[in-house]
Amino acid sequence: MSSSTHQHQHTAPDAGDATPSEFWEEFYSTDTRPWTGNPNEVLVDAITSLPHVTGTTAADLGCGSGADAIFLAQQGLRVTAVDISTAALQHGRESACAAGVDDRIHWQQADLDTAFPTGSWDLVTTSYLHSPVDLGRSQILRKAAAAVNPGGVLIIIGHDGVPHWNADAPDDFNFPSVDEVLTELNLDGEWTVARRDLVPITIGRPDGQEIDRTDSLIVLRRR
Numbered sequence: 001m002s003s004s005t006h007q008h009q010h011t012a013p014d015a016g017d018a019t020p021s022e023f024w025e026e027f028y029s030t031d032t033r034p035w036t037g038n039p040n041e042v043l044v045d046a047i048t049s050l051p052h053v054t055g056t057t058a059a060d061l062g063c064g065s066g067a068d069a070i071f072l073a074q075q076g077l078r079v080t081a082v083d084i085s086t087a088a089l090q091h092g093r094e095s096a097c098a099a100g101v102d103d104r105i106h107w108q109q110a111d112l113d114t115a116f117p118t119g120s121w122d123l124v125t126t127s128y129l130h131s132p133v134d135l136g137r138s139q140i141l142r143k144a145a146a147a148v149n150p151g152g153v154l155i156i157i158g159h160d161g162v163p164h165w166n167a168d169a170p171d172d173f174n175f176p177s178v179d180e181v182l183t184e185l186n187l188d189g190e191w192t193v194a195r196r197d198l199v200p201i202t203i204g205r206p207d208g209q210e211i212d213r214t215d216s217l218i219v220l221r222r223r
């Protein structure tokens, strides 16, 4: 699958000594629309290939400004959309109101590292949960798996390796491969890997240039 995504290149604030909350609050406050506002085509493809999602519940972890949560709500799901940034959630809320689906989305401010939301869902999804500041991603993904109801699905979308556009990313920027994610998750026999795709992506830069990179899609089913 070749695709262009909902993202465009953006300038992140300097990570410096910022806490995760400070960093992401500034990110969404200084650049009010860091993403295009369209749902991620990798997620759209994953969802449309899944049978029986309508009428169930979903959580989007690290939902950012909410385009994916809005898409899930438009599919009939009741969505819990979680992010550390209140500014991001406010953008999401405004967009969801404009799209007429805000009554189907619960916007929840939480640091997934220290206050993972309680509850369980039929679908748990997380897209590009990467950060230049502290983020216990592996632990969060394990909690995400534990929060999937029996018969449910976990979707993990991420950058595969350092994206081409971010060659000067700091060394500690963690973009694990599909194998590394599956190893970290260490799932038992209750789980099957429904999809593990590498997805060529083209993103547009503000100067109009297009840049290629590879993302990864993992779809896991719980018995």
Ligand SMILES: C[S@@+](CC[C@H](N)C(=O)[O-])C[C@H]1O[C@@H](n2cnc3c(N)ncnc32)[C@H](O)[C@@H]1O
Binding pocket: 020, 024, 035, 040, 061, 062, 063, 064, 065, 082, 083, 084, 085, 088, 110, 111, 112, 113, 126, 127, 128, 129, 130, 131, 135
């Ligand atoms: C690269 S963005 C991706 C946003 C969105 N999922 C998307 O695909 O456009 C990473 C997101 O994770 C959120 N995030 C980072 N650390 C977090 C944490 N500890 N708890 C909750 N959200 C966090 C950020 O605020 C940001 O919205």
